[in-house]
Every structure is written in structure tokens, then in C-alpha cells.
Amino acid sequence: MxxxxxxxxxxxxxxxxxxxxxxxxxxxxxxxxxxxxxxxxxxxxxxxxxxxxxxxxxxxxxxxxxxxxxxxxxxxxxxxxxxxxxxxxxxxxxxxxxxxxxxxxxxxxxxxxxxxxxxxxxxxxxxxxxxxxxxxxxxxxxxxxxxxxxxxxxxxxxxxxxxxxxxxxxxxxxxxxxxxxxxxxxxxxxxxxxxxxxxxxxxxxxxxxxxxxxAIQVTKQCEHNKTVNLFEFFYFLEKWGISDITENELILKKACVLLIDFDVKSRTEIRLAGFKGKLPKNLTSLIKYVNSLDD
Known part of the structure; x- marks a missing residue:
């Protein structure tokens, strides 16, 4: 054949x-x-x-x-x-x-x-x-x-x-x-x-x-899901060896958007989303920064 x-x-x-x-x-x-x-x-x-x-x-x-x-x-x-x-x-x-x-x-x-x-x-x-x-x-x-x-x-x-x-x-x-x-x-x-x-x-x-x-597509169901977005974002970073999110302007912007949209106050929330890998450097200071924007 x-x-x-x-x-x-x-x-x-x-x-x-x-x-x-x-x-x-x-x-x-x-x-x-x-x-x-x-x-x-x-x-x-x-x-x-x-x-x-x-x-x-x-x-x-x-x-x-x-x-x-x-x-x-x-x-x-x-x-x-x-x-x-x-x-x-x-x-x-x-x-x-x-x-x-x-x-x-x-x-x-x-x-x-x-x-x-x-x-x-x-x-x-x-x-x-x-x-x-x-x-x-x-x-x-x-x-x-x-x-x-x-x-x-x-x-x-x-x-x-x-x-x-x-x-x-x-x-x-x-x-x-x-x-x-x-x-x-x-x-x-x-x-x-x-x-x-x-x-x-x-x-x-x-x-x-x-x-x-x-509206019933999987992507639509994921789009505003905090757990899915946080887990997959940080899983992706670790998988592709991105250890410092401040080194790339667009990835930094994406991180800021996620942290703001899902009102992330600490690294613990990322762990609760199921991500058990290594978190990128400067993440703690970035979380503090985006939360200071509300002050």
C-alpha cells in the first residue's frame, strides 16, 4: 500500500x-x-x-x-x-x-x-x-x-x-x-x-x-482559569530553561499580566496551582512590585 x-x-x-x-x-x-x-x-x-x-x-x-x-x-x-x-x-x-x-x-x-x-x-x-x-x-x-x-x-x-x-x-x-x-x-x-x-x-x-x-472549547475553559494558567506558565518556563523572567521583555510582561489578573500575592499560590518545580529568580520581587501598583 x-x-x-x-x-x-x-x-x-x-x-x-x-x-x-x-x-x-x-x-x-x-x-x-x-x-x-x-x-x-x-x-x-x-x-x-x-x-x-x-x-x-x-x-x-x-x-x-x-x-x-x-x-x-x-x-x-x-x-x-x-x-x-x-x-x-x-x-x-x-x-x-x-x-x-x-x-x-x-x-x-x-x-x-x-x-x-x-x-x-x-x-x-x-x-x-x-x-x-x-x-x-x-x-x-x-x-x-x-x-x-x-x-x-x-x-x-x-x-x-x-x-x-x-x-x-x-x-x-x-x-x-x-x-x-x-x-x-x-x-x-x-x-x-x-x-x-x-x-x-x-x-x-x-x-x-x-x-x-x-464557549465550550477546552481553550475557552482554560483562558480565565487561575490554576491552569499559573501551573502551565511556570511549567513552561522550567521546561524551556527560562530561569530569569526579567531577561526577556515579552515574557516579563506576560508574567506581570498573570500575576495581576489572578491577584497573586505570594509564591504559595503558584505551589497551590500544582507546580512543584523550580521557580524563577526574581519572582518574589516581581510579585511585590505588581502588588505595590495597587497602593
């Missing part, structure tokens, strides 16, 4: 009305050298029954796997990657979709045309999943991309690259997969890892994908 160039990995969980939009957008692609890996975290057979309605030739490209137990995010993503056989990995979350019939070709060209790139990405439309209205466009300028290539850790301040569905990467480069200890910063952690292998990004400004946004 011939190995496809691209594995389109779709970790699913219910919401078949959005999965339909996703699969229909794949069905219209002009580029055909792909397989579809569906790992299903749903509690019933709604996804399995739904995909049975597609034409036989399209279903032949699908490999469906029902998880024995719910894996959650990001392990369901990892499961799809583990089941894949393609040279390139194209994550497509079930609530995201391609905008054009040439979208997949655009992604493939990013890596085909730049062997030095660790991953390729495109501009993306952030779309309200309820009314399908575009709320914003995510597209970084060239200076921002250059900054990220040199210091990928600044993604901790803001994910200018976009979510996983706006990416394509080489499977051989991503041998550690998404970190199961993370949910909120899981995508930027993966980008930092990939850029540590090859510090080059390939980018096409075309808005080739739409990213569905809704």
Missing part, C-alpha cells in the same frame, strides 16, 4: 455539524495525496455513524478509531498522530475547516518548497461557531515571524502563529508529540519544540483555514 504524503489528523468529540463542515472542506480539495485519521473521543457512536454517510471513495481515505476511553486534550491529538503514516502531519480539529479547494495544496507547498522549515503555517480566520461570522484574522508580519524564529519562547506572550489547524509539520521532526501536561499552552510548547529542531518557519499569508470558536 502506498504511503500518503499527508496525514490529516482529526481528533473528534461530538459536534457532527462542525465535523461535517470539516470533512466537506477536505472532500473538495484538489490535492489528493492524503489519508484522514479520525480518533474519536465521543461517548457514543454519533461520529462513527455520521462518517458512514460519505461516498465510498472518500471513506477509503479515512481510518477511524474509537478510543477505548476518553483521552481528552491533547492526548486525543497525539493518538491521531500515532496512528498516522504520512510524511507531513496536518492537524485539523473537528470544528475547523479549509476555506478553499486549494488549501491543502498551499500547506503541502510550504514544506515542499522550503526544506529548512520545521513547520509551515497560514493566516487563519477566527470564526464564531454559532453564526459563522469572522471575528478576526490571525496573520503575523514578517518582523514578528523573524523574532519568533530567533526566540520562539516569546510565543508565551502571544500565540501569533495560530492554533494547530493553521499548521503543517514534518512528522519525523515531531517525535515527542503534544505535551499531555499542558492544555492552555500546549500548542505554543509544540511550536517551541519544533523550532528547536529547525529554527525556520514557512508562511503563506492566504487565509487557507477557518478556526471555529465557541
Amino acid at each position: 502506498e504511503i500518503p504524503k499527508v496525514s490529516i489528523c482529526i481528533p473528534t468529540y461530538n459536534q457532527i455539524h462542525l465535523l461535517k463542515k470539516n470533512l466537506d472542506s477536505i472532500l473538495m480539495q484538489e490535492y489528493h495525496d492524503y489519508e484522514i485519521i479520525i480518533t474519536d473521543d465521543s461517548s457514543d457512536d454519533i461520529v462513527k455513524d455520521f462518517i458512514a454517510s460519505y461516498p465510498p471513495a472518500f471513506k477509503a481515505k479515512m481510518k477511524y478509531y474509537k478510543n477505548n476511553m476518553q483521552l481528552g486534550s491533547p492526548e486525543n491529538w497525539n493518538e491521531a498522530i500515532r496512528k498516522s503514516s504520512g510524511k507531513y502531519i496536518k492537524i485539523m480539529h473537528h470544528d475547523d475547516w479549509f476555506n478553499y479547494s486549494c488549501s491543502l495544496q498551499i500547506f503541502v507547498d510550504l514544506l515542499d518548497n522550503d526544506v529548512e522549515a520545521s513547520m509551515g503555517f497560514v493566516s487563519s480566520r477566527i470564526v464564531n461557531s454559532d453564526n459563522f461570522e469572522t471575528t478576526r484574522i490571525n496573520t503575523p508580519d514578517s518582523s514578528r515571524i523573524e523574532h519568533i524564529e530567533k526566540t520562539p519562547e516569546i510565543l508565551l506572550y502571544g500565540n501569533w502563529l495560530g492554533p494547530p489547524s493553521s499548521m503543517i509539520f514534518r512528522k519525523l521532526e515531531f517525535d515527542q508529540y503534544y505535551d499531555p501536561n499542558l492544555k492552555w499552552f500546549v500548542d505554543i510548547d509544540a511550536y517551541v519544540y519544533l523550532l528547536s529542531k529547525k529554527s525556520k518557519l514557512a508562511f503563506n499569508p492566504i487565509e487557507a483555514v477557518s478556526i471555529g470558536s465557541s
Whole structure:
């Protein structure tokens, strides 16, 4: 059996009305050298029954796997990657979709045309999943991309690259997969890892994908969660060897924002969030400083 160039990995969980939009957008692609890996975290057979309605030739490209137990995010993503056989990995979350019939070709060209790139990405439309209205466009300028290539850790301040569905990467480069200890910063952690292998990004400004946004998404549930934010921020710093948060202006700004937004008064609150690793130097003085701003 011939190995496809691209594995389109779709970790699913219910919401078949959005999965339909996703699969229909794949069905219209002009580029055909792909397989579809569906790992299903749903509690019933709604996804399995739904995909049975597609034409036989399209279903032949699908490999469906029902998880024995719910894996959650990001392990369901990892499961799809583990089941894949393609040279390139194209994550497509079930609530995201391609905008054009040439979208997949655009992604493939990013890596085909730049062997030095660790991953390729495109501009993306952030779309309200309820009314399908575009709320914003995510597209970084060239200076921002250059900054990220040199210091990928600044993604901790803001994910200018976009979510996983706006990416394509080489499977051989991503041998550690998404970190199961993370949910909120899981995508930027993966980008930092990939850029540590090859510090080059390939980018096409075309808005080739739409990213569905809704209140029930894991990221929305994490966004204002004090425990998740504090644990993951300091876990990320330790993992990537950032021992002094004052050395990078953007990381320092992010630390200040977190400490202020979650009203952190002491290092104890960070420990209560579950972080047991080594805290960065100057943290105590930084906490005192941000709290003095209220005086």
C-alpha cells in the first residue's frame, strides 16, 4: 500500500455539524495525496455513524478509531498522530475547516518548497461557531515571524502563529508529540519544540483555514482559569530553561499580566496551582512590585 504524503489528523468529540463542515472542506480539495485519521473521543457512536454517510471513495481515505476511553486534550491529538503514516502531519480539529479547494495544496507547498522549515503555517480566520461570522484574522508580519524564529519562547506572550489547524509539520521532526501536561499552552510548547529542531518557519499569508470558536472549547475553559494558567506558565518556563523572567521583555510582561489578573500575592499560590518545580529568580520581587501598583 502506498504511503500518503499527508496525514490529516482529526481528533473528534461530538459536534457532527462542525465535523461535517470539516470533512466537506477536505472532500473538495484538489490535492489528493492524503489519508484522514479520525480518533474519536465521543461517548457514543454519533461520529462513527455520521462518517458512514460519505461516498465510498472518500471513506477509503479515512481510518477511524474509537478510543477505548476518553483521552481528552491533547492526548486525543497525539493518538491521531500515532496512528498516522504520512510524511507531513496536518492537524485539523473537528470544528475547523479549509476555506478553499486549494488549501491543502498551499500547506503541502510550504514544506515542499522550503526544506529548512520545521513547520509551515497560514493566516487563519477566527470564526464564531454559532453564526459563522469572522471575528478576526490571525496573520503575523514578517518582523514578528523573524523574532519568533530567533526566540520562539516569546510565543508565551502571544500565540501569533495560530492554533494547530493553521499548521503543517514534518512528522519525523515531531517525535515527542503534544505535551499531555499542558492544555492552555500546549500548542505554543509544540511550536517551541519544533523550532528547536529547525529554527525556520514557512508562511503563506492566504487565509487557507477557518478556526471555529465557541464557549465550550477546552481553550475557552482554560483562558480565565487561575490554576491552569499559573501551573502551565511556570511549567513552561522550567521546561524551556527560562530561569530569569526579567531577561526577556515579552515574557516579563506576560508574567506581570498573570500575576495581576489572578491577584497573586505570594509564591504559595503558584505551589497551590500544582507546580512543584523550580521557580524563577526574581519572582518574589516581581510579585511585590505588581502588588505595590495597587497602593
